[in-house]
Amino acid sequence: METYVKPKKLVSNPHYQKQKERSVAKLNDSKIDKPIINIVNSFNILPFCFTLQCCYGHFIYEGQKNQYNFEPLNVVSLKTSKIKYKIAYIAFCIQNNKFGKIFLKSVAKVEKIDPQNVQFCCAEWFWKNQVNSYVLQVEPEKFKHQDTAILNIEEALHIERIRNEFFVSLEEIIKKHCTKYGTRSVTS
16 A cells, blocks of 8 residues: 555544445445455445455556456466566455454454565555555565555565465455354355
């Protein structure tokens, strides 16, 4: 995120429910990257959080024209050693209550997948528009303040693997919390 900052403490937000209702009402599956539609929708089922923005993370390179490419990297077909990576992330808002705090602790642990390439943070501009907003992102540490990075093939393959593991981990956390709080995950 271009305005990356360390995670902030939850604050009071008496307008949380109305904000969630407005945000979820505007949500449209056609605006979500296909590989993570179910994860995003499952986030929004939970009563103590909702999503703000997300991106699956895209790899763009010579010979690949789709800016929203979902295809796995194929080393054999790559015609260049430099690959543009558009950051994988999910930005979300947490309700400042017992369940929201528990969930926040769970998702913060996703960073442990690979601390050099996964960050749990806040983005200043999200927080200004929506208090209690957080971001989980997959981006090499040296580029953590940027939305894109130029990677060599080895770095790109590593980031692709971490990105995939990142979303699987989020899916598992969401399923666990949906079960715990009596809601059904879209991914179930």
